[in-house]
Amino acid sequence: MDQGLFSYLLRQGDSCLILGHRLSEWCGHAPQLELDIALANIALDLTGQADAFLGLAAEVEGQGRDADALAFHRDVLDYRNLLLVELPNEDFGLTIARQFLFDAWQVEFYGALARSSDQRVAALAAKGLREATYHERFSGEWLVRLGDGTDESHARAQAAIDELWTYTGEMFECDALVAGLVERGIAPDHRGLKAAWDARVADVLAEATLRRPADGWMQSGGLKGRHGEALGHLLAEMQFLPRAYPGARW
Amino acid sequence: MYTQGLNIEAGDKSIPLEDRNSALMQRFQSRIDAEEKVEPTDWMPEGYRKTLIRQISQHAHSEIVGMLPEGNWITRAPSLRRKMILLAKVQDEGGHGLYLYSAAETLGISRAELIDQLLTGKAKYSSIFNYPTPTWADVGAIGWLVDGAAIMNQVPLCRCSYGPYARAMIRVCKEESFHQRQGYEIMIALSQGTAEQKRMAQEALNRWWWPSLMMFGPSDAASLHSSQNMAWKIKRVSNDELRQKFVDVTVPQAEFLGLTVPDPDLRWNGETGHYEFGEIDWTEFNQVLAGNGPCNRDRMKKRRKAHDDGAWVREAALAHAEKRRARQAMTAAAAE
Numbered sequence A: 001m002d003q004g005l006f007s008y009l010l011r012q013g014d015s016c017l018i019l020g021h022r023l024s025e026w027c028g029h030a031p032q033l034e035l036d037i038a039l040a041n042i043a044l045d046l047t048g049q050a051d052a053f054l055g056l057a058a059e060v061e062g063q064g065r066d067a068d069a070l071a072f073h074r075d076v077l078d079y080r081n082l083l084l085v086e087l088p089n090e091d092f093g094l095t096i097a098r099q100f101l102f103d104a105w106q107v108e109f110y111g112a113l114a115r116s117s118d119q120r121v122a123a124l125a126a127k128g129l130r131e132a133t134y135h136e137r138f139s140g141e142w143l144v145r146l147g148d149g150t151d152e153s154h155a156r157a158q159a160a161i162d163e164l165w166t167y168t169g170e171m172f173e174c175d176a177l178v179a180g181l182v183e184r185g186i187a188p189d190h191r192g193l194k195a196a197w198d199a200r201v202a203d204v205l206a207e208a209t210l211r212r213p214a215d216g217w218m219q220s221g222g223l224k225g226r227h228g229e230a231l232g233h234l235l236a237e238m239q240f241l242p243r244a245y246p247g248a249r250w
Numbered sequence B: 001m002y003t004q005g006l007n008i009e010a011g012d013k014s015i016p017l018e019d020r021n022s023a024l025m026q027r028f029q030s031r032i033d034a035e036e037k038v039e040p041t042d043w044m045p046e047g048y049r050k051t052l053i054r055q056i057s058q059h060a061h062s063e064i065v066g067m068l069p070e071g072n073w074i075t076r077a078p079s080l081r082r083k084m085i086l087l088a089k090v091q092d093e094g095g096h097g098l099y100l101y102s103a104a105e106t107l108g109i110s111r112a113e114l115i116d117q118l119l120t121g122k123a124k125y126s127s128i129f130n131y132p133t134p135t136w137a138d139v140g141a142i143g144w145l146v147d148g149a150a151i152m153n154q155v156p157l158c159r160c161s162y163g164p165y166a167r168a169m170i171r172v173c174k175e176e177s178f179h180q181r182q183g184y185e186i187m188i189a190l191s192q193g194t195a196e197q198k199r200m201a202q203e204a205l206n207r208w209w210w211p212s213l214m215m216f217g218p219s220d221a222a223s224l225h226s227s228q229n230m231a232w233k234i235k236r237v238s239n240d241e242l243r244q245k246f247v248d249v250t251v252p253q254a255e256f257l258g259l260t261v262p263d264p265d266l267r268w269n270g271e272t273g274h275y276e277f278g279e280i281d282w283t284e285f286n287q288v289l290a291g292n293g294p295c296n297r298d299r300m301k302k303r304r305k306a307h308d309d310g311a312w313v314r315e316a317a318l319a320h321a322e323k324r325r326a327r328q329a330m331t332a333a334a335a336e
């Protein structure tokens, strides 16, 4: 089994799954109807990407598991998502800021991953890129509305960006796992995505009249299975049925 | 139906009785009789306009409140596929709400006013969404029964005399059959599943059957406004006819699932070619409409909370749009 590729696919699948789940929590509770629909739509895209990446991971693993087995029958220690995406929604400001920081990264990441030497990976990235491009436009536009809206919305958006900044470093880590795949031409060097991401983020923050925080200490660990407290609650909810009724088909 | 409250406001004085013999009225009625569509800029009787605003907004509110019982299971859907289908379905319902609010706005009322009527309890929504979804099978039962009943009601509304409403219904109906199918598919999986899953399915049917029949509104004999709405072609098929059609279609589906419809009086009548069914508990129906259903308070609390928590976001969007306009005006002025 290609352990490196398997773990790498899990990282991407898990990040999409967890962020999609967070967005889906808004469905029926958003600030306006158009936002209920848009957030559900992005949640749907991300869940679809999760399904595709986890499905390919299961195929690479070749042990008879499928995307659902990976999504519903792993616990916190085996989840490989970015810490950024597991943070609770808090308010719409934090949700949008988190989404934009992630979307801007996804656009760069998928753009680079679409050139993967593994055709299956490249195809998933190309499809994901189209969706991420639309997501980034949505979240970027809303970050601008909030940043350059009222005093209250500006303050909330700035607080969200400040709070989240420490979680952005993890998107650009290049550990031994990534380095191994870079050598084989399967993955891009994630450090190389930083400059273009910085530029995208700087543009939108400027338009939003928001301040870019300094790059200080960066939180890390999600990609290696070291998570915060919120993920366990999320999984308890998400995995309830398959865990409570083992073997049942739905 | 989604607009059942329409029929129960006894002695409602807000809908004026107009002089049926005036020339305008006669011309209006003859256009309707000729199956011409009424469009927003056309003259229409005040009663027609008010009735439509009430019906379309009740329908819109039902779509929006209806997102809550199913939304309750989005984060617990048992597979990625089910999660995606349910997200798409609930998202569709939000879209239906949007089309319908837009259709109501063509009658000279704003969405903000309509939402205010919902949040202050002045406007009604379908009684069906005041029942809880304690198990995953409830999501299946809603798709199968509630969306199934919605189709029965909405297909004739595609021929409603008011153009914008009829066109909104055509778009809505295209999506409803997918909703009904995904619900029935959940029920099939459960009824072919483990004993625990079968139990879930049966109990969901037990809980949703009668409320689904109530969705069609009071029996024709007890319906106010009904004949005028028929003449205006706002309503095209009577409550009892629609209800009968629903029972006739749904009972064989329950049999296929191996589930028991919770009605001891249910029997096939070979002579009429219809199922006979037991008496609906109208006391329960009236209590739910009056606010005493199991979830009325919770549904409204959640809607109000979303609205209140989101106020700063809507204000920000308005303020930003205003700033943009001002900046554009400045640039335009500077360019002159």
Ligand SMILES: [Fe+2]
Pocket: B063, B092, B093, B096, B172
């Ligand atoms: Fe609908």
Ligand SMILES: [Fe+2]
Pocket: B093, B147, B150, B175, B176, B179
């Ligand atoms: Fe529906």
